[in-house]
Structure formats: structure tokens, C-alpha cells
Amino acid sequence: MRRIAHRGWPQRRLLDVASLLTTPLAPDDFLGLVNPLWSNRQLAGRVVDVRQETSDSATIVIRPGAGWRGHRAGQHVTLGIAVDGVRHQRSYSLTSPPRGVDGHISIAVKAVRDGLVSTHLVRRTAPGSIVFLGQAAGGFVLPEPPPERLLFVTAGSGVTPVMGMLRTLARSGALHDAVLVHVDRQPSSVMFAGELRRHAGRRTLRLHEHHTAQDGRPSAAEILQRVPDWTERETWACGPSALLDDLQTRFDEAGVAARLRVERFHPAVAPGAHDAEGGTVTFTRSGVTVDVDGTTTLLAAGEAAGALLPSGCRAGICRTCVGSLRAGLVRDVRTGQVSGGAGDVIQTCVSVAAGAVAIDL
Amino acid sequence: MPTHPASPLERLTDDDLDAIARELDAIGDAVRADLGEPDAAYIRRVIALQRALEASARILLFVTRSRSAAVGGAALLTTAKILDNLAIGHNVMHGQWDWMRDPQIHSTTWEWDAPSTAASWKHSHNYQHHTYTNIVGKDRDLGYSAIRVHPDQPWHPVYLLQPLYGIALALIFEWAIAIYDMELDAVRDGRKTASQAKSELRAFARKAARQLAKDYVLFPAVSGRRARRTLLANLSANVLRSAWTHTIVFMGHLPEEAETFPEQQLEGESRGGWYVRQLLGSCNLDGRRPFHLMTGHLSFQIEHHLFPDVACHRYPEIAPRVRAVCERYDLPYASGPLGRQYRSVAKKILRYALP
Numbered sequence: 079m080r081r082i083a084h085r086g087w088p089q090r091r092l093l094d095v096a097s098l099l100t101t102p103l104a105p106d107d108f109l110g111l112v113n114p115l116w117s118n119r120q121l122a123g124r125v126v127d128v129r130q131e132t133s134d135s136a137t138i139v140i141r142p143g144a145g146w147r148g149h150r151a152g153q154h155v156t157l158g159i160a161v162d163g164v165r166h167q168r169s170y171s172l173t174s175p176p177r178g179v180d181g182h183i184s185i186a187v188k189a190v191r192d193g194l195v196s197t198h199l200v201r202r203t204a205p206g207s208i209v210f211l212g213q214a215a216g217g218f219v220l221p222e223p224p225p226e227r228l229l230f231v232t233a234g235s236g237v238t239p240v241m242g243m244l245r246t247l248a249r250s251g252a253l254h255d256a257v258l259v260h261v262d263r264q265p266s267s268v269m270f271a272g273e274l275r276r277h278a279g280r281r282t283l284r285l286h287e288h289h290t291a292q293d294g295r296p297s298a299a300e301i302l303q304r305v306p307d308w309t310e311r312e313t314w315a316c317g318p319s320a321l322l323d324d325l326q327t328r329f330d331e332a333g334v335a336a337r338l339r340v341e342r343f344h345p346a347v348a349p350g351a352h353d354a355e356g357g358t359v360t361f362t363r364s365g366v367t368v369d370v371d372g373t374t375t376l377l378a379a380g381e382a383a384g385a386l387l388p389s390g391c392r393a394g395i396c397r398t399c400v401g402s403l404r405a406g407l408v409r410d411v412r413t414g415q416v417s418g419g420a421g422d423v424i425q426t427c428v429s430v431a432a433g434a435v436a437i438d439l
Numbered sequence: 440m441p442t443h444p445a446s447p448l449e450r451l452t453d454d455d456l457d458a459i460a461r462e463l464d465a466i467g468d469a470v471r472a473d474l475g476e477p478d479a480a481y482i483r484r485v486i487a488l489q490r491a492l493e494a495s496a497r498i499l500l501f502v503t504r505s506r507s508a509a510v511g512g513a514a515l516l517t518t519a520k521i522l523d524n525l526a527i528g529h530n531v532m533h534g535q536w537d538w539m540r541d542p543q544i545h546s547t548t549w550e551w552d553a554p555s556t557a558a559s560w561k562h563s564h565n566y567q568h569h570t571y572t573n574i575v576g577k578d579r580d581l582g583y584s585a586i587r588v589h590p591d592q593p594w595h596p597v598y599l600l601q602p603l604y605g606i607a608l609a610l611i612f613e614w615a616i617a618i619y620d621m622e623l624d625a626v627r628d629g630r631k632t633a634s635q636a637k638s639e640l641r642a643f644a645r646k647a648a649r650q651l652a653k654d655y656v657l658f659p660a661v662s663g664r665r666a667r668r669t670l671l672a673n674l675s676a677n678v679l680r681s682a683w684t685h686t687i688v689f690m691g692h693l694p695e696e697a698e699t700f701p702e703q704q705l706e707g708e709s710r711g712g713w714y715v716r717q718l719l720g721s722c723n724l725d726g727r728r729p730f731h732l733m734t735g736h737l738s739f740q741i742e743h744h745l746f747p748d749v750a751c752h753r754y755p756e757i758a759p760r761v762r763a764v765c766e767r768y769d770l771p772y773a774s775g776p777l778g779r780q781y782r783s784v785a786k787k788i789l790r791y792a793l794p
């Protein structure tokens with residue numbers, strides 16, 4: 079079925095005609111039942127391999143279904159997976175070169191403590207599992223052709239997008255003058271350690287490992303000290319915000335700010351771990367922004383501010399008032415439970431803001 | 440003037456109602472908290488079954504010659520359409536599976552194989568019917584404008600014909616509710632703007648055209664020489680689905696045990712009051728598992744009205760707990776086999792055809 083996996087216009091036209099026979103469903107809704115990877119409407123992937131990287135991280139190799147439009151080294155992908163029947167979405171950096179072997183892509187995941195999705199992916203995902211995918215996104219990428227002299231600064235799982243870049247460079251024989259300064263807890267917690275050290279052994283990569291368990295957290299100055307010619311290198315950095323801010327300051331001071339590109343990881347906030355009450359709520363479609371307390375429902379607050387919002391029973395029964403969150407967390411007044419995140423659909427009549435919220439209404 | 444039996448609502452104190460609300464809230468919360476992978480698997484299985492049945496029916500009608508195979512195809516198609524309507528569409532659009540956060544099985548994205556658009560149906564059903572259940576004049580599901588089922592409705596000679604047009608209504612039920620749900624009369628008395636009505640009408644026309652084209656033009660056309668047979672099979676599947684849905688809808692709120700309420704009931708109604716009104720206005724149907732599946736678990740109409748957004752296949756397991764609450768507060772819990780409820784509704788329709 080490779081042909082279906084790369085649908086051109088005749089196939090698409092055929093599906094358009096077929097949709098007249100399957101209305102109100104799409105032909106995809108039937109194809110997807112036979113093989114989830116055939117569905118175009120819901121991009122899916124099948125896990126083909128799970129490789130342990132360290133004791134708490136793993137590389138997950140995925141065969142993406144029809145409609146995967148490819149990626150560039152350094153980009154990330156939104157991955158959806160059901161845990162206890164509930165779909166969760168997270169973004170992970172792609173670690174495979176574009177157009178990898180067999181058309182497979184891979185991500186590397188570090189199991190975060192209390193991380194529902196990362197733990198599930200690392201410990202309980204087996205080959206054959208189906209995951210849902212968004213398209214590759216993000217501007218943290220290598221230009222084409224890649225610069226001659228490169229510097230990568232990474233910390234923890236910040237090495238994952240850089241691994242994708244290094245593999246891409248290595249495959250095209252363009253890896254010869256790259257430096258990687260990697261910060262991690264200890265030697266055993268370094269992801270891709272074997273592969274990185276092999277590159278270093280072959281002198282295609284200069285590798286500096288910094289282990290915080292022994293040497294503490296390094297400042298940007300300490301990191302750059304290891305790379306005397308850093309001002310002449312194109313630099314990609316990925317890791318905790320404090321480190322990236324520190325690096326940005328150093329590059330600014332040296333007048334080479336344009337040489338630094340950073341990728342920030344936004345740690346997902348675990349539901350329930352958030353105790354903010356109220357916040358600024360933005361109704362993006364109505365163009366209304368309002369400050370609310372922790373007891374006024376989003377519906378009441380929005381209406382009071384003049385937004386034209388759909389609503390019905392105001393008791394959480396009829397689901398007329400639902401809207402898709404752009405950002406933020408909300409508390410359900412009936413259960414007290416905090417939930418949310420971009421893309422989550424909530425009922426405004428029984429939800430109050432738990433911090434700043436943007437909703438597509 | 441016929442006398443009304445005293446409603447338990449007149450006997451229960453505010454404290455009783457609060458206690459009932461607490462008990463029922465606890466039942467609903469316990470199920471919601473327990474939802475997980477097996478429940479997600481249930482709805483996926485029903486959806487897969489429905490699509491498999493529909494595909495098999497279409498293929499059977501397309502490839503076979505014999506008359507009995509055609510009847511079989513029509514039967515499969517009827518079953519598929521009933522599942523789409525009751526077991527999946529109705530419940531998904533109630534938000535029963537929104538907790539899964541699967542964008543493909545979500546109340547905001549689901550569209551069903553019926554002429555009414557999801558948006559207009561969700562307003563008239565989820566909002567109007569489930570908020571104003573059995574309130575005479577507010578709950579449009581009772582069909583108070585077309586059929587007289589209550590002594591408080593003023594009699595008109597046209598009701599003499601209601602046993603006849605009642606049957607006709609059952610056969611075209613899906614179209615009747617599609618048009619009825621748009622509430623076009625609301626434009627006349629100013630409850631709805633003309634432009635809103637126009638956009639709803641346009642959406643309905645678009646959907647209806649696709650529905651009609653599929654069953655009565657395209658599938659017959661691709662059947663070639665067997666076009667007439669395919670058309671008849673599609674027509675009978677739609678009519679039977681309409682009649683079945685109509686039956687289940689009428690059995691849920693119209694048997695003689697079901698109570699109706701005046702608009703005053705809504706004034707200052709507490710959560711407990713709302714719960715009790717749902718309880719008193721709904722009737723369950725007895726049956727086995729396949730029967731419950733084919734009614735979309737609306738055979739558990741009482742549980743559905745108490746917890747409209749709780750996954751429907753959990754209703755059988757919470758029914759005994761709801762029944763126990765009813766017993767504690769001496770509330771009726773109406774339930775009966777389909778045949779008996781049918782006779783009860785028929786009696787009402789015949790009785791109130793007369794002044």
C-alpha cells in the first residue's frame with residue numbers, strides 16, 4: 079500500500095468522489111479502521127522499535143502514516159498517545175535524519191518524574207503501538223548547506239534535536255568541524271553517549287561533557303571557555319531557560335548575537351500541581367481580554383466583558399459552551415480538577431481560570 | 440378536569456432534595472473517575488462495528504443478485520444506521536466520550552448519518568430537551584405542538600387524526616426532527632433572528648442534499664441494473680431507522696408513568712429538584728444487552744437523564760444504585776418491557792385524540 083502512503087492528485091480526487099458515498103464520514107474513516115496509517119485525516123504512526131538509551135530514556139522509532147510531509151533536522155513533532163483511554167499530546171524533537179531508513183522517523187524521550195506521557199513512552203510502549211502525529215514544526219534547524227564551523231551547547235534531553243542534526247551531517251559527510259558541549263548529571267545519564275563518543279573518537283566531533291553531579295552547574299562563560307573560537311562558530315543551543323538566557327547574554331556582549339539559535343523546552347505542568355487562582359483570560363475570536371478571579375466562570379467573565387459566547391444550560395450538561403484552549407489551565411468547578419493545555423476542549427460554564435488562559439471563542 | 444396525582448416533588452423538603460443531589464452526584468462522580476482504557480475500547484469497538492456493518496451492507500447490495508441477499512443487505516444497513524444514530528451519534532454528541540480527548544470521537548466534531556445537522560440537534564436536544572425535560576411548553580421533544588399527550592393541552596379537532604399522522608410521523612421521523620429542531624417558528628415570535636434561521640436552513644439544505652444524493656441517487660446509480668433494488672433497500676433502512684428511533688424516543692418520556700411539569704417548576708429549582716424532575720419524567724425499558732445496544736442505552740432513559748454526559752454503557756451498572764436512592768426516598772422508578780410501554784403510549788395518543 080505504498081501508493082496510498084503517497085497520495086497524488088488522482089487518489090485525492092478519487093477520495094473526494096468516494097466521500098459522496100460515505101457522507102457524513104470520509105473514506106478515511108473506513109480506511110483508518112483497516113489500518114490507522116492509511117488515514118489522512120488523522121495522521122498516525124506505528125511504533126516499530128523502542129531502544130533503551132539510558133536507564134530512564136529511550137529512542138522510539140516510528141513509521142509515519144500517509145500524509146507525513148517530512149521534516150528537517152532539529153525540528154520537533156507533536157505526538158499524541160492514549161494513556162488510560164485519555165489522549166495526551168507532547169512535543170518531542172526528531173532525532174532521525176530527514177528521509178531516514180525505510181521512511182522511519184525517531185524521537186528520543188526521557189522519562190520525567192511524574193511525567194505521565196514520557197513514562198508511558200519509555201516504559202510501557204511496545205512495537206506495534208499506534209501513536210498520533212502532527213506535522214514536523216519549529217525553526218531550530220540547520221541551514222542548507224550547513225555552515226563549516228559549528229557549535230552545539232546542550233543540556234539533558236536538549237541533546238535530542240542536536241542529535242538529529244549531527245546524524246544528518248554525518249550521513250552527508252558534512253560533519254568535520256563541530257563542537258558539542260553537553261551538560262548532564264553524570265556519564266551514565268547522557269543520551270546517545272555511545273554514538274557521541276564514537277564520533278569524538280573518529281575526530282568528526284569535538285565532545286566536551288560536563289557532569290553536574292560532580293562539577294555543579296556550569297555558567298555560560300565556563301562552557302564557552304572550552305571553545306576558544308566560539309565567536310566564529312554558528313551555534314545551536316538547547317536546554318533549560320536559565321542556561322539559554324546566560325548564553326544569550328554572552329553572545330550579545332561579544333556582538334555575535336546573530337550566531338546563536340536557541341530552542342526552549344516548555345515543561346508541561348502536571349494537572350493538580352498548579353495552584354494559581356484566576357488570571358488573565360483572552361477570548362481570541364471575540365478579541366476580548368479580561369482579568370478574572372478563581373471563582374468566576376470563563377463564560378460569566380467573558381459575557382460580562384462583552385464577548386458573544388455560545389452557552390446553554392450553565393450547569394455543565396448541554397455542552398453548548400465548549401471551546402478549544404489555546405493555552406493555559408482551567409479548574410472544573412464541579413470537581414476541583416485542574417486540566418488543560420493547548421488543544422484541550424473545555425466547558426466555559428463550569429471552568430474557572432487557573433492562571434493565564436487563552437481560548438478560541 | 441382530570442385530577443393529577445400528587446407529585447413527589449410536593450412532598451420532598453429542600454433538605455431531602457439536597458440529600459438526593461449529593462447521593463446522585465456521588466454516583467455520577469464515581470463512574471466519571473473510573474473511566475479508562477476499557478471504556479475507550481468500548482466506543483471504538485461500537486464505531487468499528489457500525490462501519491463494518493455499513494460497508495458490508497453496501498457491498499452485499501452491490502455484488503449479489505438474489506432477492507434474499509438484498510433483504511439481508513437492507514437489514515444490515517438498517518442496523519448500521521440505528522447504531523450510528525442511537526449508539527454512537529446521540530451519545531458522542533452528548534459529550535460522553537469527550538474525556539478521551541480524541542478529536543475524532545468528540546462532541547464538537549461528530550456528524551451523524553441523519554438529516555439534522557449536529558449543531559442544530561445539539562441545541563434542541565442537549566440544551567432544550569435535557570434542561571427543560573418534560574416541562575410542558577418548554578420541552579420541544581414531547582411534540583406538544585403536533586401530538587396531544589396531556590390533558591392540559593387544549594383540544595382541537597385536528598387531534599382526532601393524531602393516531603394516523605402519529606404513524607406517518609414515525610416513518611419520516613428523522614426528517615421531521617431535522618425541520619422541527621430548527622425552530623423556524625421562533626423567527627416569527629422574535630426568539631431567533633432571520634439571518635440565524637437562514638444560515639441554519641442553508642446548513643440543513645447542504646446536509647440533506649448530501650444525504651438524499653447518497654441513498655437515493657449515487658448508490659442506486661453505481662448499482663447499475665439493480666438501481667431500483669438498491670434504492671428500495673436504502674429507503675427501507677432509513678424508514679425503519681426512523682420508526683425505531685421514534686419508538687425509543689417516545690417510550691422514554693411518554694408512557695403513563697412519566698410525569699410532566701408546569702413551567703413554574705423551573706422557578707428556583709435546585710440541583711436536587713432538577714434530578715428528581717429528570718427521574719420522574721423518564722421511563723426505562725427492560726431488555727438484554729443487544730437490545731440496550733440498539734437503543735444506544737436509551738433503554739436506561741432515567742440514568743441517561745440524570746447523567747447525560749456519562750458514558751452510556753455504564754448505565755446498566757449504576758441503575759441499581761439509582762434505584763436504591765429512589766427506594767430510600769420513596770420515589771417511583773418507571774421501567775417496563777417495550778411491549779407494555781408501547782401499549783401505554785398508544786393508549787395515551789388515542790385517549791387524548793378525543794377531548
